[in-house]
Amino acid sequence: MNRTFTIRQLTKEFDVTARTLRFYEDEGLIAPERRGQTRIYGSRDRARIILILRGRRVGFSLAEIREILDLYDTHHDGGVTQTLHARRKFEEQLHKLERQKVDIEDSLVELKRAIGAIDDAIAHGKLGPTTLHQVAAE
Numbered sequence: 001m002n003r004t005f006t007i008r009q010l011t012k013e014f015d016v017t018a019r020t021l022r023f024y025e026d027e028g029l030i031a032p033e034r035r036g037q038t039r040i041y042g043s044r045d046r047a048r049i050i051l052i053l054r055g056r057r058v059g060f061s062l063a064e065i066r067e068i069l070d071l072y073d074t075h076h077d078g079g080v081t082q083t084l085h086a087r088r089k090f091e092e093q094l095h096k097l098e099r100q101k102v103d104i105e106d107s108l109v110e111l112k113r114a115i116g117a118i119d120d121a122i123a124h125g126k127l128g129p130t131t132l133h134q135v136a137a138e
């Protein structure tokens with residue numbers, strides 16, 4: 001038998017709001033059954049929520065996540081097409097994040113240098129109206 005979940009159970013389990021789950025439903029990423037006004041989520045919905053949240057955590061857009069999820073529904077090959085496509089998307093995202101990491105590391109170095117230069121100006125009594133311009137010019 002397919003296990004079912006309430007919106008409250010899933011919001012607690014995944015630490016998301018009910019609004020988030022309703023948004024994913026509105027976007028067509030999950031499709032809970034309706035019993036009157038009550039949403040009943042199945043194991044498939046729960047699995048998709050896990051994938052959505054993991055995708056969001058590593059920086060995928062909802063469109064990219066939908067693209068991966070939809071492959072499971074359109075190709076009836078046991079998930080092979082979906083898995084291979086997901087691997088390509090994961091690799092692309094990995095390279096993107098590695099480039100961002102380098103940019104962040106460069107920014108951290110620059111900020112530390114600027115803080116050091118300002119602290120040096122303070123320590124030597126050279127803090128004035130042009131200090132920031134001098135730091136930026138270094």
